[in-house]
Amino acid sequence: xxxFAMFFAAVSLLPxxxxxxxxxxxxxxxxxxxxAWKNVNKSKVKVENGVLTITAxxxxxxxxxxxxxRITPSDAQYVFSVxxxxxxxxxxxxxxxxxxxxxxxxxxxxxxxxxxKSRLFVVASHPNAEIIEVAMRVNHAGAGKEFxxxxxxxxxxxxxxxxxxxxxxxKGFSVSDITDDSFTITIDSAEKYHSSMGISRNVEPGKxxxxxxxxxxxxxxxxxxxxxxxxxxxxxxxxxxxxxxTSGKLSVEVNxxxxxxxxxxxxxxxxxxxxxxxxxxxxxxxKEVK
Numbered sequence: 006x007x008x009f010a011m012f013f014a015a016v017s018l019l020p021x022x023x024x025x026x027x028x029x030x031x032x033x034x035x036x037x038x039x040x041a042w043k044n045v046n047k048s049k050v051k052v053e054n055g056v057l058t059i060t061a062x063x064x065x066x067x068x069x070x071x072x073x074x075r076i077t078p079s080d081a082q083y084v085f086s087v088x089x090x091x092x093x094x095x096x097x098x099x100x101x102x103x104x105x106x107x108x109x110x111x112x113x114x115x116x117x118x119x120x121x122k123s124r125l126f127v128v129a130s131h132p133n134a135e136i137i138e139v140a141m142r143v144n145h146a147g148a149g150k151e152f153x154x155x156x157x158x159x160x161x162x163x164x165x166x167x168x169x170x171x172x173x174x175x176k177g178f179s180v181s182d183i184t185d186d187s188f189t190i191t192i193d194s195a196e197k198y199h200s201s202m203g204i205s206r207n208v209e210p211g212k213x214x215x216x217x218x219x220x221x222x223x224x225x226x227x228x229x230x231x232x233x234x235x236x237x238x239x240x241x242x243x244x245x246x247x248x249x250x251t252s253g254k255l256s257v258e259v260n261x262x263x264x265x266x267x268x269x270x271x272x273x274x275x276x277x278x279x280x281x282x283x284x285x286x287x288x289x290x291x292k293e294v295k
Contacts, residue, residue, distance in 0.1 A: 024083065026139070026159045027072055030055045045069040048143075056155045059141070061096075063148035070154075071140035073104075080132040082162040085139040086185050087125050088155045094120040096147035097154075099127050103134035110134055114142075116170045124183045126168045158185055165292030167204065167216075167269070174201040177275045187287030188271075196275035201231070203270040206291060208261045213294045216269050217256040220248075222284035230255045233268040258294075 027033075028041035031052045039057075044050060048068045049060040061068045076083070083101060091097045095117040102112040113129040129137075141154045162168060166186065173180065178200035182189040190200060208214070220228040226247055234241040241264055246257045259267065271286040273279065 024076065024081075024159055024161050025074075026157055027074065029157050031057045039070070042070050042072050045071070056153050057141075059143060059152045059154065061143040061147040061150060061152065063145055067145065068143040068147070069100075069140045070142075071138055073136055073138035075135060076137045079134045080130060082128055082130045083137055083159065084126060084128050084162045084166075084168050084185070085157070085159050086127075086168075087141055087157045088122070088183075089118045089125055089141075090122045090153040091118040091120055091147075092150045092152065093147060094118065095144075096150070097125070097141070097143050097152050099125045100140045100142055101127050101129040102138040102140070103129060103131045104136040104138065105133050106135070117144075123170075124185075126170060126185075128162060128168050160185070165290040167289035167291045169204045171202045171204050171271075174203055174270070175199055175275060178273065182285070186289055187285065189283055189285045190271070190273050191283045192273060192275055192279040192281065194275070195277040195280055199272050199274045201270045201272040202286070203233075203268050206267050206269065208265060208267055210261055210263060210265065212261045214259040214261070214267075215256055215290070215292050215294055216259060216267075217254060217290045217292075218271060218286050219252075219254050219288040220271075220284060220286050221252040222273075223251070223282035224279060225249050225251055227251075227273055227279055227282060228255070228284040228286065229272050230257050231270040231272050232257050232259055233270070234261075234264040235266040235268065236264050 033040035034052050037050050046064045046068045048062045051058040087099050089097050097118040098115045100114045103110045110131045113127050115125040115127040175198045177194035177196035179191050222228040230246045232244045246255045273284045
């Protein structure tokens with residue numbers, strides 16, 4: 006409890022920001038001792054070219070490299086995201102905790118990272134939050150292994166912004182240039198099924214939404230959006246939005262009558278004529294409409 010109280014005493018001296026991370030490049034360190042980030046388990050850390058390498062230790066607590074600050078407004082949706090290169094799957098994740106008067110109000114964690122490179126996201130909000138704490142964490146399964154973190158970003162989500170872990174579907178494609186709100190799909194080989202990057206959202210029946218994204222691609226009708234409607238595990242129907250242009254905005258109107266989950270997808274046909282071509286999707290939105 007003593008260390009916990011000392012942490013909040015230090016945080017209380019920080020200036021009040023709308024949102025801003027201290028030292029996102031991990032540059033403020035001396036011989037691996039981080040100046041702006043705290044190391045819970047005293048795991049071995051190394052910084053090189055803006056990449057923080059954590060060699061996890063097996064201890065009572067999971068490894069956590071974190072920082073905290075005062076926030077305003079308190080009731081906004083805060084998004085914390087980090088690039089991670091994980092040697093094993095299901096070990097690394099990112100986390101947000103929110104506090105008021107030294108009391109933890111809530112915490113939220115991202116899905117665990119896959120093996121290899123990915124970008125992790127976690128979104129959280131609380132109407133009474135005064136302090137936010139963001140962390141890069143490694144569980145016991147990662148002990149003794151090196152995890153590389155880079156490009157941490159903390160920001161307030163725009164209204165309707167779509168954040169989360171996008172899942173791959175299909176074969177014969179690669180995904181690159183992943184940021185907080187964009188990625189690039191490249192078709193590497195011709196396949197029977199279309200390539201896709203998708204994200205799921207639970208919904209209530211009787212609601213109306215718009216799913217939209219900007220796109221830029223190397224050929225007309227290469228990029229499109231698709232929404233899959235589910236009731237439980239049963240797929241009910243699909244709806245798509247295409248364009249004959251090579252750039253612009255795609256939009257799908259969604260009515261949730263009869264369903265409780267949606268799969269929102271950015272898709273590219275894995276056809277022979279598209280091999281070697283790219284499609285960039287960005288500025289994702291999923292907004293409720295009246």
